[in-house]
Amino acid sequence: MVYIVDAHIRGSTVQLVRHALKEETESRSRLQEDLKEFKDSAATLSYKMHVFYTVLKKVIGKRLSRYDEDELKDLVLFSDTLLAEGHGSIEVRDPPTAAQERxxxxxxxxxxxxxxxxxxxxVDQGQANLLLSLFINKIYCDKFVETPIVNESGGRLVDSVRAIINLTKATNTPRRKSTPSTKNFTIHLFCCLEEVPNFFRESKLLSEEFDKIDLDGEDSEGDTFGTSLTPPxxxxxxxxxxxxxxxARITLLPxxxxxxxxxxxxFDDRIKQRMYSYATIALKIATFSKAANENGSSAFANNKLLLVQGPPGTGKSTICKALCQKLSIRKDFSQNIDPISNNYKGxxxxxxxxxxxxxxxxxxxxxxTSIxxxxxxxxxxxxxxxxxxxxxxxxxxxxAFSRSSLMNKNESTDGVRVVSTLLTQLDLLKKYNNFLVLATSNLLESLDPAFVDRADGVFYIGNPSKGGISRILTSTLGDLISKKVILCEDSKSTMENSIYKAALMSIVEKCSTLGVSGRMLxxxxxxxxxxxxxxxxxALDDFLLxxxxSVVDLQSV
Ligand SMILES: Nc1ncnc2c1ncn2[C@@H]1O[C@H](COP(=O)(O)OP(=O)(O)OP(=O)(O)O)[C@@H](O)[C@H]1O
Structure with a gap:
């Protein structure tokens, strides 16, 4: 089983490692008075940081291998858990104190x-615990179900293909091979840009410069930057x-x-995994065209457009933004970028x-057109x-409203022109290997067929299933318990108690019958x-009652 692990590192402490390694690299070079080596100190430093990251990844992998498969599914480990469970670990301030720096x-x-x-x-166990407590904020584990297709029977290819096409149960039908139960961890280290040391300071300086520029010129319309958190x-x-x-609202990633x-x-139906795969394959395949020096034309379609559709409040916009964050963290297309570098990854x-x-x-x-x-x-x-x-x-x-419906309704041709412009522009930009379009809609039927046709993948997201409802409610309850808005005896294990579990399950059943959306939950x-x-x-009992x-009242809404 493959697990994709995203480890959120602490920018401030990792920066100290860089300082320590830099000092050591430079003092050695000076001692040896070897000019060439001194010049190469940047490469040496980057190699040493790579070694440090490799050690950290190994420690994370070892820590995760303690869990069984069920526990690893969607596991999130917070720094306080790492701290509580690891002998020799220490709680670290952000930024670290002078003693912690030493x-x-x-x-x-x-x-x-x-x-x-x-x-x-x-490294030994004590050092491993220390490394985890000093450098890791959070660890997320995503189970990735791999189903490689192999012709296990070894029969003739043509027979196997025909068996698949005709859906016969022939013994030599190639099956999706189940993967052995060994745990493989693909670990990505990341740090959000706002936590990268100096990123914020530099952006603040730039903001000050930017503030001096007159924005009230002729063409400054509306509340510029009003919705963007990225410093201007x-x-x-x-x-x-x-x-x-x-x-537009611009966000630099991660x-x-x-x-x-x-x-x-x-979500059910491995929707997150499927969307992630579509997006990564679309971007990866484009790099092959680039390597082959193709200038855009290709025998297969790769419009780099994914369309997410479904009823309101089911998490469509959220999954699109979350997907972008994951693409920037997992860096399938941006190898060798240091997690604490100032460069944005998307x-x-x-x-x-x-x-x-x-x-x-x-x-x-x-x-x-101008956008x-x-x-x-x-x-x-x-x-x-x-x-x-x-x-x-x-x-x-x-x-992207259907142009034929617009014309049938005698709407102005302006709407039609907008749709045509969108399609033309999408066609123009698809040649870029670093481009991706994510679109969401509540009204698939009303979209222009030419737009839907361009989507490489159309994903339906509906209201959550019982499993999804239970997880959303349990996580929200857990949050309220940890914030002490809801009081109970043992905040860690209360929701494991069979009495509470059964009560919550009845609420889950009712939500499922009513078809409650994720937003409403x-x-x-x-x-x-x-x-x-x-x-x-x-009290928890009162809250559940x-x-x-409240759930029953939803019927009358
Ligand atoms: N399956 C889900 N699991 C967890 N949270 C969910 C789920 N579905 C929706 N939510 C939550 O509901 C809120 C609304 O989600 P979002 O705005 O992404 O929905 P949407 O489908 O884009 O809605 P709309 O079509 O109305 O724009 C978010 O806070 C999101 O986290």
Whole structure:
């Protein structure tokens, strides 16, 4: 079984490792007065950091191998768990104290010395616990079900293909081979940009410079940057016009804003894995075309467009943003980028369809063209930096409404022009190997067939199943218990208690019958507290009774 592990590292402590290794590298070079070696110290430092990351990954892998398969599924390990369970671990401040700095520097010295003597990157248990507590914030584990297709029978290929096509139960039908139960961990270390030492300071300086620029010029419309959390100083470095910045929300990745979203979503049908695979294959395959020096034309379709559709509040927009964050963390297309480097690994441009529309004839399609022109500039500038650009179009029906319906309704030709512009622009940009479009819609039937046809994958996301409902409610309850809004005897094991489990299950059953959306499930605890209590905290028993009432009340909404 393959597990994709995303380990969220602490930028501040890892930066200290870099300092320690840099000091050591430079002092050695100076001692030896070897000019060439001194010049190569940057390469030596980057090699040593690579060794440090390898040791850290090995320690994480060993720690995770303690868990069985069931426990590993969607496991999230927080730093306090790592701290409580590891002898020799220490709690570290952010930024670390002077004493903690000394511990980190000594530990690194000792580990590197050990490795040079033993010629192995193994560390003892005490050191492993110390490494985990000092450098890891959180560990997420994603089970990746691999079903490689093999012709196990070894029969003639043509017979096997025919057996599949005709769905015969012939003995030589090639099957999807089940993977052995060994645990393989693919570990990615990451740090959100806002936590990278100096990123924020630099962006603050840039912001100050940016503030001096007059934004009230003729073409500054609306609340520029109003919705973006990325500091304007950083945004001003991107080749984007003020107009695009006011009509789109830009997020540089990985971002703290999107952190933990992927793990907070519970879907059936391996939807997350499938979307991740589609996105990575689309981006990876494009790099092959680049290697073959093709200039865009290809015998197979790769529009790099994924469409997510389904009823409101089912997590469509959230999964798209979470997917972008994962693509930037897992770096399948951006090897060798240091997790604590200042470089962003991806950019999400979220288009606000309502802002694109203008009351002036022809303006809407002009707005769209200008956004796409900016996206193209950005794609060009990012190509060598191993970072991707994702265009996220929420509620795409606003700009991809079926043209025939528009004409039947005698709507103005402006709407038709917007759809045609969108299609033309998508066709133009698909040649970029670092480009991806994610679109969401509640109204698949109303979309223009030519747009749907361009989607490489169409994913349906419905209301959560019983399993999903149970996990959403359990996680929300767990959060309220840990925040002490809900009181119970043992905050860690209460929800394991069979009495509470059975009570919650009845609520889950009712939610499932009513077809409650993920959004409503996330809101239910707040509705329940507001409707039934005046004072906080509340007892768990009372909360569950009130929750049952709130769910029943949903019937009348
Ligand atoms: N399956 C789910 N698991 C966990 N959380 C969910 C799930 N579905 C929805 N949510 C939560 O519901 C909220 C709304 O999600 P989101 O806005 O992504 O839905 P949407 O499908 O895009 O809605 P709309 O179509 O109305 O724009 C988010 O906070 C999200 O985390």
């Amino acid at each position: 511990i980190i520097k000594s530990l690194i010295k000792v580990i590197f010395h050990q490795m040079s003597v033993s010629k192995s990157d193994n 100083g950083i945004l001003s470095q991107l080749p984007l016009s003020k107009q695009t910045l006011s009509q 971002s703290t804003e999107l952190e933990g979203l992927w793990e907070s979503l519970y 950019v999400v441009i979220e288009i606000s369809c309502s802002r694109i529309f203008s009351r002036w004839f022809g303006e809407s399609s002009k707005n769209l 796409f022109a900016d996206v193209e500039n950005l794609l060009k500038s990012q190509q060598e930096d191993f970072s991707f650009v994702c265009l996220l179009i929420d509620e795409v029906e606003a700009i 996330r809101k239910l605890p707040l509705i329940c507290l507001s409707e039934h209590f005046q004072e906080l905290p509340v 009130a929750l049952a009432h």
